[in-house]
Amino acid sequence: AQSVTQPDIHITVSEGASLELRCNYSYGATPYLFWYVQSPGQGLQLLLKYFSGDTLVQGIKGFEAEFKRSQSSFNLRKPSVHWSDAAEYFCAVGLAAGNKLTFGGGTRVLVKP
Amino acid sequence: GAVVSQHPSRVICKSGTSVKIECRSLDFQATTMFWYRQFPKQSLMLMATSNEGSKATYEQGVEKDKFLINHASLTLSTLTVTSAHPEDSSFYICSAKLPGGNSPLHFGNGTRLTVT
Numbered sequence: 001a002q003s004v005t006q007p008d009i010h011i012t013v014s015e016g017a018s019l020e021l022r023c024n025y026s027y028g029a030t031p032y033l034f035w036y037v038q039s040p041g042q043g044l045q046l047l048l049k050y051f052s053g054d055t056l057v058q059g060i061k062g063f064e065a066e067f068k069r070s071q072s073s074f075n076l077r078k079p080s081v082h083w084s085d086a087a088e089y090f091c092a093v094g095l096a097a098g099n100k101l102t103f104g105g106g107t108r109v110l111v112k113p
Numbered sequence: 114g115a116v117v118s119q120h121p122s123r124v125i126c127k128s129g130t131s132v133k134i135e136c137r138s139l140d141f142q143a144t145t146m147f148w149y150r151q152f153p154k155q156s157l158m159l160m161a162t163s164n165e166g167s168k169a170t171y172e173q174g175v176e177k178d179k180f181l182i183n184h185a186s187l188t189l190s191t192l193t194v195t196s197a198h199p200e201d202s203s204f205y206i207c208s209a210k211l212p213g214g215n216s217p218l219h220f221g222n223g224t225r226l227t228v229t
Contacts, residue, residue, distance in 0.1 A: 034217060043119070043206055043222040044157075051215055090156065097217050098210025100147050103156045 002027045004093050006104035013081050014112045021076040021107050023091030033074040034092040034101065035065055044090065050074060051097060061085070086111040116141065117209050119221030126197055126228055134192045134224045136163075136207030142187035143209035147218065148180075151204040163190040163207075197228040 003026045013019050025031055032051050036044040048059025055067040065076045074091060088108050092101040118137045126132050136146055144165045149157040161182050162170040169182035179201075181193040190209075194201050204225050208218040 036220070041204075041223070041225065043117075044208075044220040046217055046219065049217050094218075097215040098145070100159050100162055101208075101218060102159075105156045 002031070002093055002102050004091050004102055004104035006089075006091055006107050008107045009105070010108045010110065012110040012112060015083050016080050019076075019078045019081045019085070019109065021089050021091075021109070023074045023076065023104055024072050025074065025091075025093045026072065027093055029095070032094045032097055032099070033065075033067060034094070035059065035063070035074075035076045036090045036092060037061075038088045038090065038106075040087075047076070047089075049097075081109075081111055083111045083113065085109060116211065116219045117207065117221040119207055119224055121224060122222060123225045124227070126226070128198055128228055129196055131193055131195045132197055132226060134194075134205055134207075134226075136190045136192070136209070136221055138188045138209045141209075141211055143190075143211075144187060146184060146190040146207055146209045148182060148190075148192050149206045149208065151206060151223075153204075157206065160192075160205075165190075194226065197226070199228045202226055202228045 005024045034049045035047040038044050047063045048057050050057050050067045058064050063078050088106050090106050091104040094101045120135045146163040148160045151157045160175045163182045163184040165184045171177045184190040206223040208220040
């Protein structure tokens with residue numbers, strides 16, 4: 001069975017600093033990988049996805065993620081964090097693009113002024 | 114704009130009553146929708162896969178008689194929490210896949226259910 005691990009439950013970062021959120025997965029096949037963001041009391045918004053091809057993918061809001069097969073990782077990065085980036089971030093894996101997803105535990109990002 | 118609409122956004126009900134939550138795909142047909150449940154400060158757990166015109170597929174441990182899913186049209190799936198109890202209080206989120214081979218899932222804004 002597939003699993004997704006987000007090792008960091010909370011991350012606090014200063015506004016303007018860089019951010020990296022870790023995601024490791026366990027999967028028996030080539031995974032479809034996603035990052036979603038959730039603001040308090042809201043649904044999930046897709047930040048970016050990886051299906052195949054270039055292992056560095058660009059998303060919305062200035063986020064990018066890099067797929068590393070050898071490390072079974074799909075870490076999310078942003079060079080300069082804005083206060084509006086404070087939210088919960090979820091990494092997810094699926095068998096196919098629109099198939100059911102398995103989510104990691106989430107990482108809550110707090111942004112200090 | 115939103116492609117998946119969920120209603121209501123919040124609902125409070127008394128223990129023993131039933132609550133229906135709607136999930137609509139906007140301007141596209143969704144033959145499959147997924148229902149997730151999220152406990153406070155936790156991740157999303159898949160409850161069931163809703164298939165248009167057929168029975169839903171429930172994940173292990175999810176009571177199908179408790180959480181009734183109906184996907185009667187290509188744009189609407191409903192989740193009914195029957196005989197709700199306080200432990201059913203949670204955040205319920207639906208998702209649907211846009212048409213197209215590699216379209217990802219899009220999520221509704223969720224429904225906060227509080228059972229008193």
